[in-house]
Amino acid sequence: MFPAEFDYERAESVSEGLDLLEQHADADVEILAGGHSLVPAMKTEGREPDVVVDLDVPALDAVNALDDRTVVGALTTYATVADSPAVRATVPLVAETASEVGDLQIRNRGTVGGNLAEAHPGADLPAAALASDATILLRNPDGKREVPVTDFFRGDGETAVERGELLTGVRFPHTDDAGVAYAKKTHPATGYAMVGVAAVVEMSGDGDDGTGGDGDEGTVSSARVAATGAVDRALRLPSVEDALAGEPLDPESIDAAAAEARADIDADRLRSDSYASGEFRGELLETYAARALERAAERVAGDAPTA
Numbered sequence: 001m002f003p004a005e006f007d008y009e010r011a012e013s014v015s016e017g018l019d020l021l022e023q024h025a026d027a028d029v030e031i032l033a034g035g036h037s038l039v040p041a042m043k044t045e046g047r048e049p050d051v052v053v054d055l056d057v058p059a060l061d062a063v064n065a066l067d068d069r070t071v072v073g074a075l076t077t078y079a080t081v082a083d084s085p086a087v088r089a090t091v092p093l094v095a096e097t098a099s100e101v102g103d104l105q106i107r108n109r110g111t112v113g114g115n116l117a118e119a120h121p122g123a124d125l126p127a128a129a130l131a132s133d134a135t136i137l138l139r140n141p142d143g144k145r146e147v148p149v150t151d152f153f154r155g156d157g158e159t160a161v162e163r164g165e166l167l168t169g170v171r172f173p174h175t176d177d178a179g180v181a182y183a184k185k186t187h188p189a190t191g192y193a194m195v196g197v198a199a200v201v202e203m204s205g206d207g208d209d210g211t212g213g214d215g216d217e218g219t220v221s222s223a224r225v226a227a228t229g230a231v232d233r234a235l236r237l238p239s240v241e242d243a244l245a246g247e248p249l250d251p252e253s254i255d256a257a258a259a260e261a262r263a264d265i266d267a268d269r270l271r272s273d274s275y276a277s278g279e280f281r282g283e284l285l286e287t288y289a290a291r292a293l294e295r296a297a298e299r300v301a302g303d304a305p306t307a
């Protein structure tokens with residue numbers, strides 16, 4: 001299959017990219033990052049941009065770990081993120097999720113920025129970004145714009161990125177001692193998440209219950225739980241988060257919280273296709289919420305390695 005004809009432009013800096021977007025302001029323009037969504041869509045799904053701007057900006061292929069946050073450039077591949085010692089140490093959920101994307105070829109070419117800008121309903125990184133409380137970094141001709149990830153995803157393929165803007169990176173706050181995990185039911189044909197759940201759970205407790213035993217393992221002081229694959233966009237699951245607050249992270253509280261996973265989603269919003277009905281995706285949502293929380297609990301207890 002061949003794509004329809006298009007004009008090819010190449011940008012070697014963010015400002016060149018913005019200039020090209022401005023020059024072609026009246027055209028249908030796509031950014032070429034890893035190309036692993038765009039190229040198949042142009043070949044087989046009828047996406048026919050007038051212009052493709054190939055973003056070839058080395059500065060956007062970078063991981064920058066600071067004191068309390070790590071910034072990942074838009075052109076950083078999943079493979080780089082998954083293998084980055086800095087990402088693994090500071091935001092292990094992001095490394096773990098990146099390692100779960102597609103297959104080796106996809107991970108070697110697909111980029112963090114492309115994944116978030118494409119906003120596929122079954123993409124993995126949106127769940128990790130939401131559970132991490134990330135901030136999306138954008139550039140436009142007027143300067144910089146930051147969008148909290150909770151305001152970023154608007155629907156299948158729809159985001160807060162405006163015409164003439166480029167996504168330049170993502171800022172992830174460090175998760176320090178939180179228990180984190182991503183649990184995914186992989187689509188058998190594509191590798192996308194039929195349903196995936198990411199969790200970041202912080203505990204309070206001083207580790208000493210005064211009995212001389214294993215100590216006070218504490219209660220949940222904050223939980224962020226986010227799902228992908230279930231509906232047309234990734235979203236947080238506030239009912240699960242609320243159910244965990246103030247509870248110990250034990251099997252009973254995990255089951256009770258996971259049972260709330262469908263509470264914030266109208267049943268008719270659940271995605272349904274030839275692989276899974278909406279009802280089945282709802283079941284997967286509860287199951288994978290429990291799995292993510294169980295793994296996060298093991299990590300809080302220090303029983304399971306993170307990515």
Ligand SMILES: Cc1cc2nc3c(=O)[nH]c(=O)nc-3n(C[C@H](O)[C@H](O)[C@H](O)COP(=O)(O)OP(=O)(O)OC[C@H]3O[C@@H](n4cnc5c(N)ncnc54)[C@H](O)[C@@H]3O)c2cc1C
Binds near residue numbers: 118191
């Ligand atoms: C067989 C297959 C299996 C896959 N499995 C998975 C999976 O398991 N999990 C998963 O999450 N994904 C999966 N994907 C999707 C893959 O991760 C893509 O790489 C990703 O969706 C897009 O990233 P990209 O860098 O390839 O972007 P591209 O394909 O180059 O671009 C995608 C879109 O984002 C826009 N864009 C890209 N970069 C920017 C930017 N910096 N600023 C503004 N707009 C931008 C483009 O205009 C385009 O519309 C799969 C894809 C294939 C083909």
